[in-house]
Amino acid sequence: MSASEDAPPPREPPPHYHGHRERLRERFRSAGADALSDYELMELVLFRALPRGDVKPLAKTLISTFGSFAEAVHAPEARLRGIKGLGEAAVTELKLIAAAASRITRGELKPRARLSSWAGVVDYCRTTMGFAEREQFRILFLDKRNALIADELQQTGTVDHTPVYPREVVKRALELSASAVILVHNHPSGDPTPSSADVQMTRQIADVAAPLGITIHDHIIVGRNGHSSLKALKLI
Structure with a gap:
């Protein structure tokens, strides 16, 4: 070999x-x-x-x-x-x-903790809803000291629409003895620019809530590409 x-x-x-x-x-x-x-x-x-x-x-x-x-x-x-x-x-x-x-991110918004960081609220909303494939409508219920009472997902809709009923939103706020709410929903398209329907719906909720002493602090729209605040845009 x-x-x-x-x-x-x-x-x-x-x-x-x-x-x-x-x-x-x-x-x-x-x-x-x-x-x-x-x-x-x-x-x-x-x-x-x-x-x-x-x-x-x-x-x-x-x-x-x-x-x-x-x-x-x-x-x-x-x-x-x-x-x-x-x-x-x-x-x-x-x-x-x-x-x-x-x-x-949800841990930063503990119930009865005062919402001192607006950036934290936005981060939580984007993490929770910003990448969803269907529209979702969420409400943060606050007491008179801006402490979080509850964080509830109210509705899930289609890729471009979520049915929201102003009286149901206000009814739930009264049940929780909330003094104010922050409205949040997502745009699956990724573009957080508010539509005319978003603005109209927010104003309808505010009109029902105001006589009962409930304030709409803001309506935040989130998406993959960022977020919009109707209050910052002076739309409410």
Whole structure:
């Protein structure tokens, strides 16, 4: 037998992603999340659900499909399941991130806590509703000291309409002994610009509420592209 026949076969080179996971984790630990792009942050999430292999292509697909990290984790489960290579474990990880974000922002609006940060209210509303595929109408009920009594999702409608009944809004405020309310709804299109119907509906609620001593502090419209305040726009 020749020497060449005795020689072991050449070793396969390590895959191109060998060591990538630990390098990415180390960069996150040392430099923080702001040092990572959306797809790199998505890779870190996918590592737990997909413990082997290169998840970078899948992470990039998620970001390109939905537009951003936030939009990907808030995407409907049915659409996530349509992404090739994304199994149930990975879908669960993404929805866990979305739930955690919502729980954290909601925790800043504890019942009976005074709403001292308007930015916190907007952040909570955007996190909770800004990425929904259907219109939702939410009400924050406040007492005379602007402490939060309750946060309730009143209606869920279609992609561009939510039925809102002014008398039902005011009735609920009276039941909770609320002195003021903040109205919130989302625009699934992403554009938070108020429509004429939004303005008209807000004024109708204010007209019913005012004689009963209930103030409409604001009507906030949220979307993927930001938010609008009818009060700031001097529309109420």
